Amino acid sequence: xxxxxxxxxxxxxxxxxxxxxxxxxxxxxxxxxxxxxxxxxxxxxxxxxxxxxxxxxxxxxxxxxxxxxxxxxxxxxxxxxxxxxxxxxxxxxxxxxxxxxxxxxxxxxxxxxxxxxxxxxxxxxxxxxxxxxxxxxxxxxxxxxxxxxxxxxxxxxxxxxxxxxxxxxxxxxxxxxxxxxxxxxxxxxxxxxxxxxxxxxxxxxxxxxxxxxxxxxxxxxxxxxxxxxxxxxxxxxxxxxxxxxxxxxxxxxxxxxxxxxx
Amino acid sequence: xxxxxxxxxxxxxxxxxxxxxxxxxxxxxxxxxxxxxxxxxxxxxxxxxxxxxxxxxxxxxxxxxxxxxxxxxxxxxxxxxxxxxxxxxxxxxxxxxxxxxxxxxxxxxxxxxxxxxxxxxxxxxxxxxxxxxxxxxxxxxxxxxxxxxxxxxxxxxxxxxxx
Numbered sequence: 348x349x350x351x352x353x354x355x356x357x358x359x360x361x362x363x364x365x366x367x368x369x370x371x372x373x374x375x376x377x378x379x380x381x382x383x384x385x386x387x388x389x390x391x392x393x394x395x396x397x398x399x400x401x402x403x404x405x406x407x408x409x410x411x412x413x414x415x416x417x418x419x420x421x422x423x424x425x426x427x428x429x430x431x432x433x434x435x436x437x438x439x440x441x442x443x444x445x446x447x448x449x450x451x452x453x454x455x456x457x458x459x460x461x462x463x464x465x466x467x468x469x470x471x472x473x474x475x476x477x478x479x480x481x482x483x484x485x486x487x488x489x490x491x492x493x494x495x496x497x498x499x500x501x502x503x504x505x506x507x508x509x510x511x512x513x514x515x516x517x518x519x520x521x522x523x524x525x526x527x528x529x530x531x532x533x534x535x536x537x538x539x540x541x542x543x544x545x546x547x548x549x550x551x552x553x554x555x556x557x558x559x560x561x562x563x564x565x566x567x568x569x570x571x572x573x574x575x576x577x578x579x580x581x582x583x584x585x586x587x588x589x590x591x592x593x594x595x596x597x598x599x600x601x602x603x604x605x606x607x608x609x
Numbered sequence: 610x611x612x613x614x615x616x617x618x619x620x621x622x623x624x625x626x627x628x629x630x631x632x633x634x635x636x637x638x639x640x641x642x643x644x645x646x647x648x649x650x651x652x653x654x655x656x657x658x659x660x661x662x663x664x665x666x667x668x669x670x671x672x673x674x675x676x677x678x679x680x681x682x683x684x685x686x687x688x689x690x691x692x693x694x695x696x697x698x699x700x701x702x703x704x705x706x707x708x709x710x711x712x713x714x715x716x717x718x719x720x721x722x723x724x725x726x727x728x729x730x731x732x733x734x735x736x737x738x739x740x741x742x743x744x745x746x747x748x749x750x751x752x753x754x755x756x757x758x759x760x761x762x763x764x765x766x767x768x769x770x771x772x
Contacts, residue, residue, distance in 0.1 A: 358747050361754070365725055367732055393754050396761065397726040399707040400630065404727055407638070408626035416625075416642055418618050418650075425650050463675055 355379040360386060364393050462551075462577060464526060466561050466570045469547035469579035472523050472533055473566060477543040484519035484535050493520055497532035497548075503576045505548050507534045508599040513592050514538045525549040544582035544589075546596055551577030558593065560586060569593035573600065616661035617649055623662070623728060624669055630723050631673050633708055641676065645669040666728065667738045670720055677716055710760040718753035721746050 355363075355376045362368045363376045380387040414420065476483050486493045488507070498505040500522055507517050515536040525531030531549035551572060559570045567584040570577065571593070578600065580593040624645060628638035645668045649656075656664065711719055717739065724730045724738060736743045 357751055361747060361750055362732075365732070365750075389758070392758050396707065396710075396754070396757050399704070400711070400723070400726050403704040403707050404626050404630040407629035407635075408622040410625075412621055412625070413639060416621055416639060416646065418614060418621070418646060421643070421646050422614075422650050425647065464678060 355386070360390055361393070364390055364397070462559060462570050462572060465547075465549055465551050465577040466559070466568050466579050468523075468525055468531065468549065469533075469545070469570075469581055470561075470563050470566060470568050472531075472547060473545045473568070473581035476521070476533065476535065477545065477566075483543070485521035487519040488517040490519070497522060500530040501532045501548055501576070502530070502550055503548070503574075505532055505576075506600060508546065508596040510536055510544070510592060510595060512595065513588070515542075515544060515592070518543075523547075526551070542583060544580065544592060547579040547581065549577050550575055558590070558597070560590065562586075571597055613653060613656060613661065617646065617665065620662050620665050621646070624665060627666065627723060627728055628669060628673070630711070630727055631669075631720065632676075633712060637676075641669060641672055644672050648672070660734075663730070663734050663737060666724065666730070666734075670724075670738055673720075674716065706761060707757075710757045713760055714753050714756055718749045718756070721749035722753040722757070725750060 353375065359368065359372060359376055363373065368376060380390060486496070494505060494507055497520055507520065510517075515538050518535045518537050520532060520534040523531045523533055526549065529550060531547060533548075534546045536544045536546075552575075561568045561570065562584050565584055566581055567586065567589055568579050568581040569589055570579045572578070578596070580589065580596055582589050582592065621642065624642045625638060628641045628645075629635060632638045632641060645665060648668050649665060711722075714722070720739065721735055724735045725732070730738070732743050732746050735746045739746060739749075
C-alpha cells in the first residue's frame with residue numbers, strides 16, 4: 348500500500364537518487380516529487396552533480412596504468428624486501444640482544460599509521476638539515492646540555508647513541524616542531540667523508556613496533572616505536588648499512604635493557 | 610591466491626579514479642594507489658575472503674586519512690591551478706567547479722560522496738569502508754550534497770567576480 352500523504356524524508360530522497368530504495372518506496376517518492384517541485388529540483392541537482400563528478404574523474408580509470416602500479420612488479424619488490432628483512436632478522440639473532448625486533452607480524456601487516464607520519468616528518472627534517480652547510484645543527488655535541496634539553500622538551504629520556512663503529516661522529520642536535528606542533532628532537536651524525544645520518548625522536552601514539560624500512564628517493568629511513576616514542580634513523584639509501592646503523596641505535600636506546608630487563 | 614591477485618589487478622583503474630578524485634592530484638593519487646597495492650600484497654595471507662574491492666577501498670581511504678593528518682600541520686591551501694593531464698580535464702569550467710566544490714568538503718563527507726557517486730558502492734559497503742553505521746554515511750552524504758550545491762549555486766559567481 349502506498350501512502351501518498353506521507354512526506355518523503357531527506358534520507359529517502361538521497362536513497363532514491365542512489366538507487367537504494369525498495370521499489371514500493373520508490374513509487375511513493377516519485378509521487379511526492381511530482382507534486383513538490385523544490386524537492387524535485389534538489390534531487391535533479393544532486394543527479395547533475397554526480398554526473399559532473401563522473402565526467403571529471405572518469406578519465407583516470409581509463410588512462411593507461413603506469414609501470415609503477417604493475418602488480419607483478421610490486422609483488423617482486425615485496426618479495427625482495429621480505430627476503431632482505433628476513434636476512435636482517437637472522438643477523439639480529441646472530442648479533443644477539445635484538446630478539447623480538449622483527450616479531451609481531453610487522454612484515455605482513457605494514458607499519459601503523461602513526462609510524463608513517465613520524466617517518467615522513469623525520470625524512471622532511473633530514474632532507475632539509477642534512478643539506479645545510481653552515482648550520483646543520485642548533486646545539487653542538489660538545490654542549491653538555493644538548494641531551495638533557497632535548498629530553499626535557501620532547502618529554503622522554505633520550506640518548507644520542509654512539510655510532511663510532513660506523514665511522515659516524517655526533518655533530519649535535521636540534522629541536523623541531525613534530526606532529527601537530529609537538530616538540531621533536533633530531534641528532535645528526537657525520538662520517539669523515541661527509542655522509543650524514545640523523546636520528547629523529549618524537550612522542551608518538553604508535554604502539555611498540557618492529558623495524559620498518561622506507562625509501563624515498565636518495566634517502567631512506569628506518570622506523571621503530573618504543574613505549575611512547577617513535578624513532579627514525581635516516582640516511583643515504585643504502586639499505587644494508589642503514590639497517591645496521593638503525594639496529595645499533597635501537598640496541599643502545601632499548602628501554603627494556605635500560606630499565607634492567609623488566 | 611591467483612584469484613586474489615586477479616581481483617586486485619582488476620580494481621586498479623577504479624582505485625586510481627577514486628584516489629584522483631580524493632587527492633585532486635594525479636601524482637599523489639598514484640602514490641596512494643601504490644601504497645594501497647603494497648599494503649594489500651603484504652596482507653594477502655591475512656585476507657580471509659570477502660569483497661577484495663571494498664577492502665582495497667578501505668585501505669586507500671585510511672591511507673588518505675593518514676596523509677591528510679600529516680598535512681594538517683601545514684596551512685590548508687585551496688588548489689587554484691590544475692596539476693592535470695589533459696586527458697582528465699573534461700568539460701573545462703564544469704570540471705574545475707566541481708573539483709573546487711569537492712575541495713571545500715570535510716574529508717569524511719567527500720569520501721562518502723565519492724564512494725557512492727563515483728565508485729557506485731552501496732550505503733552498506735561505504736559504512737564498512739568508513740567503519741561507521743549506515744546512518745552516519747547518510748548524514749555525511751546529505752551534508753556533502755548540500756555543501757556542493759551551495760558552492761555551485763552561490764559561491765561560484767563570487768569567485769568569478771574576484772578573478
